[in-house]
Amino acid sequence: MLVGALLPWASTVLPGGAYPDRATLQFFDAPHLVSGFRLHLVLLGVLAALLSRARKPAGIGVAVIALVHMGFLIGLGAPSIGGPVALAGGLLLMWPGLTAPAPELKPPGPAVARLVLLVAFAALVWLVSETLTAGGQSRATNPYGGAEFLAFCGLVLALACALSAYGVLAWLAALTDRHRFFAFSVMLVCALALPFTDAGTGYWMTVASTIGVYAATAIGLNIVVGLAGLLDLGYVAFLGIGAFTAANLAHVVPFPVAALAGTATAGILGIVVGAPTLRVRGDYLAIVTLAFGEIFFRAAQNNIGGLTGGANSIPGIPPISMFGHAFDKPLGVLPAGSLYYAVTVVMVAVAMVMLVNLRHSRTGRAWAAIREDEDVARAMGVRTGRAKILAFLVGSMMAGLAGAVFAHKLGTVGYESFDFSESVTLLAAVVLGGMGTVPGAVVGASLLFVLPEKLREFSDYRLMLFGLALILIMRFRPRGLVSS
Template sequence: MTDVKTPVPEATDAPAAKPERPIAWPLGIAGVVLLVVGSFLSWSYDGQILNDLSINFYPGGLQILTLIGAVLSLVLLLAEKGPMTRLGAWLDATLGIRTLGAGLSLYMVLILVAIGTESDGLINVNPGGYISLVGALLIAVSGWLLPLRQLRDMSEARLPGGIEILTIAVLMAAVLFAAAYALGLQDAWSFILCLVFIAVIATALFRTGTMTFVSHVGQRHKKVLTLAAFVVAFLFPFTQNGSDANMSIANQVLIFGATAMGLNIVVGLAGLLDLGYIAFLGAGSYTAAVLSNSAFATVGWKPPFLVVMLVGAAVSATLGLIIGTPTLRVSGDYLAIVTLGFGEIFRFSMGNLDGNNGPNLTNGPNGIPGIPDLQIGGFNFGDEHSLAGIELGRFSNYYFLLLILIGFVILVFARLNNSRIGRGWVAIREDEKAAEAMGVNVFGLKILAFAVGAFLAGLAGTIKAHQDAAVSPDQYQFIESAFLLAAIVLGGMGTIAGVLLGATILKLLPEKLRFFSEYRLLMFGLLLVLMMRFRPEGLVASRRRQLEFHEEDEELAVEVEEQRLAVGEAQ
């Protein structure tokens, strides 16, 4: 890596915050060796537990993950003191070793607990499990004994263009592997342990500064990163071996993500709190249902699906205008209450349009079942198709269609965000009175935000109706609007990657953690509380949001850095 500005002294020349203990580095190497040796030995006496970890010299899935953690720990140790010290001048290897050591120790403890819980106790844990645990603990101790060092600014790190593009490709391949492996796990404990491991690795990469470098690489190669992300998404169905269950979850994630992107315009850009947004998704779904060939459809007009999509989106946008025009004169809590009421009015209205309490349009509480699969030209989305010798079922067909939809939604959001309209929305969100004083058409832009957001949700709803093969009022309850809003807050308001990540987490985890059916909402609430405490700007936040939430932290970091430099000069 080379510098583009004034060279900064090497990390090894910077004064250490505390004296280096000679035993720290060998202790870490010993931990890595024990972790590798233990992973090749049997962990469990019972082969039916955790997808069989009972065979010596034949690592199972969770043991392979441990080996990955060991390799990453070794790389950081060699960057701290060894042949890779040039890399250690940029990466915070010490923090990474500490994180990996603590995280892998927790991971191993949970594995031993899982083996003991699923069998007759810890007596069924074989020596390999304990050896790996000791190895993880030694890595953690080594990390705490190693000193912190002065590092270079990762924003100045550069690699040849081809290697940077290769870095993006490797990262996207790792994401595809992790998603395919995690979704393929049917055992509850195995899935939880896989999530813990992914969280440990991700945290370590962030703390070393690796993800900062990747972020700058992504900024320099935006088109390559976008293309790589869509290639990974396109290849995902080919990793599922025709699993309809996993593809159904993936489709729900895409629908949820596309809808959340529409709400992101209203909440993330314009700063308008909408608690009834699920109604716009429902309007698109009901429009597609009544215009379908279902035996329960009540409208005789059966246009092509592309027309149905436009009609459904237009109906949703119209509802956005209807609800927005009288209610956007209020703000804050009052706007939230009004939009919440609109969502409930929509749900009850769909239940009352049954021919008794109103016109027979939606078949009342029974909804409209029997919606046939889409057929565009000669392609029927309900049939299985083969591509490159791999069978793609019904849900895979809808997945590709939803992938096109979410690409369009992202394009619309990005263009609006970078336009004059987007800057006007941000100005309204920051200070409505100041924006109005500067000549921004506050009311018009608010109405536009509601209409565009509703339009995008309506598009997603038209596809959802055919994929689910039925619509009913109970699909569009308030809790769904709350989850959409939570996805934006969790991922990062006003961002694209953050909202998609938040939508994935909030849609994937409840599906895979059904054995926690009684505690899922409790876990969800705890997750939000922890997010608000430790990262209120979201998982993937814009620089503006980070400065808003952590201005005091930034000032404190500067003061601490100045104190460290002063202490170093004194020494």
């Protein structure tokens, strides 16, 4: 075990031999500099050496980083010595498989609890900002951006596993649950503070607000799929309906009215789609919703009714403008796009509150009962038809609102943003994150919409990697990353 703990250290010393000039990863270009990969490995080595419970998580992290590093070097046509050594070290660390259950930590007093939550959420935002900016904006500025990002993810994964091994994550979850209102406020404030971190540039704000739009949509889908158990494969159509409605009204009415109209239109169409599907369940429901998504997509593509612009899309949608300030311009010290980011944060927060409040209500229990056993739910007096339509209504309204923000933010709305693969990605976000849980949809949406942004060099393999990630999650965390 001690050898295992030391191996990652060894790997930081080993490389430095005759590598081609191309291999200028930080791992090699400065043999004695402790940064990038090297810093991560050193940190994990220290972690493994000092804390016995954290050995396995550290091993996972080392293995991931080593794999990433090796993969990139092989991609560059260079052999790697440090990589295999680090991989061996990581695997050795994982070997003993410490199975001791995580210790139960006692909840502290309210004052301490609040302080802890404050620190925890601040740290989380910092981590999000670091994760977002890890590896730079794109391949153009940093050819190893993808590798650096993945390696950083490895470090984050290891840290999360280590915290979980010490029972800290469960403890924090319990604290959040106990001080729900406080935790929620702190989270909101911390999330709104993201523009003040390293991620506070126009580019990252745009990325973050796009994620926000998809996160809100994913929460809406989570109501339909996660709470009520209605598998909807055409859900992205409602995002499209909201977006096209707002786009058509953008020059006529101010944003709040356009957003309301988008929400209402999507809601009405949600009922229209929901009503005829009441008689079908499970697989059949999935097929019907899939067909609806396709109908919407084809109708938008062919510009039926002249409402979607067809292949030309609808360009020139004005940005949201309030109090005489256009939302796409910087505001004071805040970079451009911060206001859109704030709008999406508030939208996601509202969606979260809705999801939680509905879940703990008569309606939410009726949905859960339908999900678990529809016949019995009916026998217990639940009006199943009405409840299912309500789920479709609430879910599609959420997507419609997100769509309206989406249209104003992008300035252009085209049908190709709403194809089947987007529905699948949203569904994958819900399943990956954890069905029916609040943070689940947000975590899932963030991952699935950040990763393609970060890993442009892998864009050809995107769907394959998705599949792989889904299989891994289903194997190791069958109830999602954030299970209830």
